[in-house]
Amino acid sequence: MTRPAQTLAEKLCARAAGQESVEAGKIVTVSVDLAMIHDSGGPRRVAPMLQELGVSVWDPDRIVLVSDHYVPAVDSGTAEILNFTRKWARENGVTAFHDMQGICHVVLPERGHLKPGLFVVGGDSHSTTGGAFGAFMIGIGATEMAGVLATGEIWIKVPPTVRLEWRGALGPGVVAKDMMLAMCAALGMDVGNYKAIEFGGSAVDALDMEARMTLSNMAAELGGKVGLVAPDENTIEWLSAHGVAVESDWLRWRSDDDSLLEARHVFDADVLMPQVAAPHSPANADDVLSFRGTMFHQAYIGACTGAKLTDLHMAAEVLRGRTISNDVRLLVAPASTRTTAAAAADGTLAILTEAGAIMMPSGCGACAGYGAGVLAEGEVCLSSTARNFKGRMGHPTSQVYLASPYTVAASAVAGKIADPREFLLEIAA
Amino acid sequence: MSDARAWCFGDDVDTDILAPGLYMKGGIESLAAHCLETLDPDFAADLQPGDIIVAGCNFGMGSSREQAVMALNHLNVGAVVAESFARIFFRNAINLALPVVTCAEARSIAPGDRLCLDPARGVLENRTQHRVLACEPIPAHLLVMIADGGLLPHLKKKLKARVA
Ligand code: SF4
Numbered sequence: 180m181t182r183p184a185q186t187l188a189e190k191l192c193a194r195a196a197g198q199e200s201v202e203a204g205k206i207v208t209v210s211v212d213l214a215m216i217h218d219s220g221g222p223r224r225v226a227p228m229l230q231e232l233g234v235s236v237w238d239p240d241r242i243v244l245v246s247d248h249y250v251p252a253v254d255s256g257t258a259e260i261l262n263f264t265r266k267w268a269r270e271n272g273v274t275a276f277h278d279m280q281g282i283c284h285v286v287l288p289e290r291g292h293l294k295p296g297l298f299v300v301g302g303d304s305h306s307t308t309g310g311a312f313g314a315f316m317i318g319i320g321a322t323e324m325a326g327v328l329a330t331g332e333i334w335i336k337v338p339p340t341v342r343l344e345w346r347g348a349l350g351p352g353v354v355a356k357d358m359m360l361a362m363c364a365a366l367g368m369d370v371g372n373y374k375a376i377e378f379g380g381s382a383v384d385a386l387d388m389e390a391r392m393t394l395s396n397m398a399a400e401l402g403g404k405v406g407l408v409a410p411d412e413n414t415i416e417w418l419s420a421h422g423v424a425v426e427s428d429w430l431r432w433r434s435d436d437d438s439l440l441e442a443r444h445v446f447d448a449d450v451l452m453p454q455v456a457a458p459h460s461p462a463n464a465d466d467v468l469s470f471r472g473t474m475f476h477q478a479y480i481g482a483c484t485g486a487k488l489t490d491l492h493m494a495a496e497v498l499r500g501r502t503i504s505n506d507v508r509l510l511v512a513p514a515s516t517r518t519t520a521a522a523a524a525d526g527t528l529a530i531l532t533e534a535g536a537i538m539m540p541s542g543c544g545a546c547a548g549y550g551a552g553v554l555a556e557g558e559v560c561l562s563s564t565a566r567n568f569k570g571r572m573g574h575p576t577s578q579v580y581l582a583s584p585y586t587v588a589a590s591a592v593a594g595k596i597a598d599p600r601e602f603l604l605e606i607a608a
Numbered sequence: 609m610s611d612a613r614a615w616c617f618g619d620d621v622d623t624d625i626l627a628p629g630l631y632m633k634g635g636i637e638s639l640a641a642h643c644l645e646t647l648d649p650d651f652a653a654d655l656q657p658g659d660i661i662v663a664g665c666n667f668g669m670g671s672s673r674e675q676a677v678m679a680l681n682h683l684n685v686g687a688v689v690a691e692s693f694a695r696i697f698f699r700n701a702i703n704l705a706l707p708v709v710t711c712a713e714a715r716s717i718a719p720g721d722r723l724c725l726d727p728a729r730g731v732l733e734n735r736t737q738h739r740v741l742a743c744e745p746i747p748a749h750l751l752v753m754i755a756d757g758g759l760l761p762h763l764k765k766k767l768k769a770r771v772a
Contacts, residue, residue, distance in 0.1 A: 206749065219632065220673060228760055232767060249633065256633050304623075304672040304696055320674040320700035322759050329763060334749070368620055369666040373695050402669060404695060460620065547671070548629030568624040568670060569646045575628070 184435035186340040187407050188375035191315035191432070195298035203339040203439070211327050213241050213292060215301040217283045219248035219549070220321045222267035223260055228325035237331040239272040243292050245283035246276075248549050250542040281515020281541040284308035284396060284483035288388075289517055291423045295410040295432040300327055304399045305483055305565065310376075311388060311395040312418065313410035313432045318399065338375040338404045339441035340434065345382035347449035352600040354493065355390035356485060356563065356583035358382070358446070359397040360454035360464035366444060368462050371403030374441060377434060378408050382448035388417040389489040396484050397565050400461045409433035453599055455561075456581040459569040467586055470596045475559040478503075478591035479572075480584050481512035481539065482546040485563025488518050488527075490584040495527045497588035497602045498534035504594030509587075510552045512539035534592075548573050561596060563587050611735060612660045612686045614721040617647055619664035623697065626668065626676035639675055640682040657684035660725060662717045664690065667708075668697025677704045687725050689714050689732060689743070702750050705758035710744040717741075727754075 182200050185193070193201040195209035216225065221244060229235065236242060244264065252258035261278075268276040277286045284305050287293055295313030300306070302324045309316025317335070319327070327333050343362060376398045383394070391408045398406020408414075410432055415425050434440075455473075456464035480486055480494055491513060503509050511531055513519040519541060522528045532538060545552030546564045553573030554560055560572055560579045567579035582590070585599035592602065625646050631639045644651040661667075661680070667690035668676060677700045680688065687707040691714045701708040707727035717723070721736040730745040746754070756762035 231760060232764055302672060304670060318672040318696055320672050320696060320703065322674060322703040323699055326759050326763055368669055372666065402694060549632060566670065568622045570628050571624040575646045
């Protein structure tokens with residue numbers, strides 16, 4: 180019998196379950212190749228549970244630990260959390276411990292932990308980011324993680340696949356973040372609930388790896404279990420530049436042509452405009468033109484979603500030779516220490532600081548209200564992050580608009596929400 | 609299960625509303641005190657043990673933070689009945705033995721309605737409206753876990769069985 184046609188998600192689940200093939204809807208127990216935990220949901224939560232179970236971690240070499248949420252400590256409470264995290268890494272022999280080196284979803288691929296075919300769990304909802312590299316990476320909660328750390332296994336229901344396809348090509352000043360916000364508005368926040376999202380089409384093929392990470396990252400905003408992009412030459416090249424050797428049969432990690440999709444939604448990249456999402460949902464997105472002139476207090480370029488090197492490059496492209504309006508402040512928190520180093524080496528940081536940007540440590544920072552840069556009562560922020568839920572960035576009455584780094588930077592110069600294309604055209608002219 | 613009061617919320621109730629990031633570094637007590645406050649400032653203070661949260665689609669969307677469930681457990685919420693749940697929240701809830709029940713007719717419930725829920729059988733009685741609402745039965749392998757008291761006690765049992 181020949182093997183039935185399978186989606187990428189089914190193939191990845193089948194491999195992890197040790198089976199020839201699995202069908203969407205089936206419940207299987209899979210072996211986990213890698214488990215990622217961070218300072219907030221990791222050691223401080225799982226340690227007492229493992230103790231209660233009376234077991235130690237199943238395999239310290241398959242655990243990656245990242246301190247990113249509470250870095251650097253802002254008070255003795257957060258300092259304790261970080262210290263506990265360090266102590267736990269030592270005591271459990273976890274050597275892949277990236278302490279204050281950047282945000283987990285960016286650090287993971289950057290330090291060579293991901294590649295196509297892996298089954299990975301992460302103690303964080305944006306773990307979907309790993310899908311950009313062809314890994315089946317899902318977010319789970321702390322108790323679930325304790326179960327994985329104890330046994331190396333997890334049960335999953337093999338998800339059906341929703342394919343989100345972008346035809347055509349993006350125009351200048353329009354980027355992956357805009358694609359995501361447009362999809363949130365068009366499809367709602369639960370189109371991917373219990374499902375695998377697979378991104379494809381010519382406009383996705385044309386994206387660099389960091390832009391694909393933005394898509395996979397915000398698959399979480401569509402409710403997706405995973406946000407997959409089938410690996411291609413770009414993926415393999417990027418991975419090898421980051422010291423990862425990929426098996427020669429990597430081409431098998433794609434959906435078979437006649438595999439069964441639950442749904443396919445097609446979008447046209449040619450006509451996409453920069454997007455802005457109004458408070459308090461990414462699904463409140465619309466063309467930037469409908470938000471032009473909206474006032475805000477803080478511009479924020481940060482998070483795993485919007486502060487990778489290419490995100491900083493976008494900001495620099497707009498900010499070169501310009502200064503930020505006196506009416507607003509611009510905070511920039513590069514996604515990782517390597518991002519900062521690369522941005523320092525290529526002159527990007529100098530452009531940002533000369534324009535008046537305030538540089539922040541690499542970490543989650545203000546994104547989820549854990550670190551520095553949170554908002555006061557009634558304040559408004561325009562942010563390159565993924566989520567603008569009520570109260571997420573600070574005071575319950577504060578408001579967050581979401582946009583691409585291009586749009587955030589352009590608006591910081593204008594002192595109100597602006598169309599970045601006007602700024603890019605000026606440069607071109 | 610005895611009569612419980614319904615607290616009604618809309619669609620897309622997110623984890624920042626259930627467990628605000630601002631209070632995440634503190635204990636569960638302070639976090640629970642701010643649970644749902646952006647939608648209803650009196651929720652935590654006025655909730656009676658066993659009360660049921662009723663919501664629309666995609667309840668618990670957003671973060672994987674388990675504190676969203678822990679806050680509800682800490683406040684002694686009896687169950688959450690919603691049209692649909694975000695997947696990580698659903699798993700977290702089962703893992704921590706908070707009954708989460710999917711009910712297509714959740715919207716018919718009004719704030720303050722008296723409810724009687726049997727999560728194992730998937731039957732929800734609205735005693736105020738004199739209606740019985742059908743709910744999705746919880747898959748068998750998860751019922752076992754809830755019966756054990758959540759994932760940890762369940763694993764403990766399993767690990768013990770392996771050793772024996
Ligand atoms: S940067 Fe924000 S979205 Fe990313 S992991 Fe940190 S808190 Fe989550």
